[in-house]
Amino acid sequence: MLKLRKSVFLLLAAGVLSACSLAPKYERPAAPVAATFPAEPLPASASSAVTVETGWREFFQDPRLQVLVESALTNNRDLRIAALRIEEARAQYNITSADLLPNLNASAGGSRGRTAAATSPLGVSGVTTVYQVGLNLAAFELDFFGRVRSLNEAALSQYLATEEAQRAAQISLVAEVAKAYLAERAFAEQQELAQRTLNSRESGYKLAQQRFEVGASSALDLRQNEVLVQTARASLATLVRQRAQAQNALTLLTGRPFAELPPARSLSEQNIVAELPAGLPSDLLVRRPDIRASEQQLMASNANIGAARAAFFPRISLTAGIGSTSTELGNLFEAGTRTWSFVPQLILPIFDAGRNRANLSLAEVRNNIAVANYEKTIQTAFREVSDALVARGAIDEQIDAQRRVLEAQADRLKLAELRYQNGVASSLDLLDAQRELFSAEQSLVQARLLRLTNAVDLYRSLGGGLNEKTRP
Template sequence: MSDMKRLSTTLLPLTLALSLAGCVNLAPKFERPAAPVAGAFPTVEGTVSSGNAVAAQAPANIAWQRFFADARLQQLITLALANNRDLRVSILNIEQARAAYQIQRAAQLPTVNGVVNENRATTGGQNNPVTTTYQAGFAVSAFELDLFGRVRNLSQAALSQFLATGEARKTAQISLIASVANTYLTFLADEELLALTQQTLKTREESLRLSQLRFENGVSSKLDLQQAVSLVEQARTTLAQAQRQRAQDLNLLTLLIGQPIPDNLPQGATLAATQLPDLPAGLPSDLLIARPDIRAAEQQLIAANANIGAARANYFPRISLTATAGTVSNELSGLFKSGSYGWTFSPQALLPIFDFGARRAGVESARAGRDIAVARYEQSIQTAFREVADALAGQATFSEQLRAQQAVAAAEADRFRLSDLRYRSGTASYLDLLDAQRSLFSAQQQAIQANLARLQNQVTLYRVLGGGWSEPGSANGNATAAR
């Protein structure tokens, strides 16, 4: 028999086994559950947004470089994407999941190993000779014929887990960008509040100086003097709080970008000059495509569905093959001589007869896992719906709240000016002036906070609509962001 015929005879059983593998798939047919939410987002009556939407393009397709125009903020986000440790862990999780999938996928094909061994044996007794056998060749060990799809479903589950990990990485990037943006906006608000407090303290110290002179000249009472002292100390208390909050927010920003904040960052805008565009909401069904966390939950559901097929396959025989092909000789020198060729083919079928309900429990566990995955998938959709609805309510109302609060601050500034004139002319009490000072400071603080809340709500809306992981120049906005 020629070498080619020998090889054909050796590979024929293995080829037949591979052709039979994967004939049946016992996994249930996957069907995406219906979205358990309304067909449209609720609207807030009596308010309208500013209409400054970005072209009507879906937020998930708007690269973050377009949404955040502040050059300083863009540089901070770039540093965070390069250095943030949480995002780095997400990237490494992808690599780990990819390796796990490759390992599981490799189980669908036989593993061929080179084999060289020596075997010595005797039948027993002192006079019986020891026989020695040398063997060299190739071996396939315990390759499972996937007749009922067990290995294939395990591979599908591993693939879905890998894809879910990739979506989780996108979710981590979206959250990181939003966190950097919100922290940066908070820092800008800290700067404005700090400047306002310093100016207020300066004004109150001047009022205290005048009150001290009036008291020393017998024009005003000690009560007026102590009220002026109290206002100054209150401003100093607020100043200390503002300085502490600014330092803490700067520390958080440093943590998010993963390194000390560089000194050469480009010039940024103030909070008052910062503008973020309004965003179109679209339909709740768009979230199934736009939100990576929902897509990750769907992949987890697909993996759980495949696990049912793998568990069901345990009811059927598990057939494995072991085969070797090579040369055999009783002498090492004759191992590769003509006529020493040989092969073995050893199929094995294993079917548990009594397992005390282990297989049934395995299927029930897989079904329960699928039901859990369905519940989590539906919960992710409902959570996304609520987050978008909340942010849309903010987009519709924060602009009006800011306008009204700025009007309050302007009115309180005019009131303080008039109270100061009346007090200096002797037609109003010092208590009226102090009340006007307190009200003005509070109104100005609330105006800054209202503007911060408006801008942060836009960042949140951008995040919950799936914006933040596409890159400029991608054809459909669904390209994975560069690492």
């Protein structure tokens, strides 16, 4: 009996400790992107860790926006689903890792039955009662070829990939809330401009109507003023709708409506950090959780190849038990009632109609798909950073040019008003100047919004947005 126990223990230890792995050695694929970004605004010596170290509260300093972001991180349903996915992956990993160790079960039972006289050796019928209790080892696989360990490594990588995906969802959520808030602020400023313009044009229309009534102007001038008024009304109605829709988008992202919020800041007052050093493309492999998640998926598919290869080799499993059996419950633990069983089993695949080979091919194809997905994720990240860097300088120039356009249009309107009052210019020149000034004001707001959203995109694409160092 003692020798049996030692033999079982040694076999279990050999199965747990000496398992080899048939999975290919994992090597990170080379990043299929250029060595540098197309536009690098700061010298290479600049600290590339500033993005990761900058918390979202430090980056977005508008108190109203901070409340919205905090609410989104707490209440957003998509983020809640991502967190539950982590729990799901963790449970699946725990289930798979349990196969690495033996599962012992205690059992107790009894049976009572009648034996027919025709089948009894003595030709006499009778009632038999049997009680039994024991400890059983149920079909524990000795993982000599690493099949179970490869499956466990694949489950672990899937779990880690889910964690990284949740971090990526957080970063994207912070960026989406910021962009939705900035869009709402832009619509609010444009709505205010449209309202002021409408009020001004309605006053001008009343004057034009009075001039028409006394014969000082033509019906054409009156209709032209009316066109400007109705155009301003249409623009205002459009902006009211767009602002309401932007507020609805914010409510969806933050997970709940708000009754009171801190005072809002205008676009020009948004003190968003804009000078973010981009570093090198290889830094994205460390910073961006979506790339890390894709790599974990690749590692999981690599481990699945090892499990598929192990299926070609013999599978050894152990079933064993030890206990006591007696016809009397009171004598269950007396001398002579002990029982044991030891059932090793070896299964060698001989003919499976190509199932194992097909499973191996499937694992290898899925690994190739994972490599392609990983490379595509890197390329997408590289493009996002490159686009944000290239756009930054161009947007600054666009804002400066648009500001000068606005100043010129404002001067043009003043001159047109003077010329019209002195009878030098027609009302058409004045109305055209008013129309162009309104368009320039709206375009400047859009350009400022574009600059702010570009900063948000660059911050997100460089992997920032999670750390939170400063709290109110």
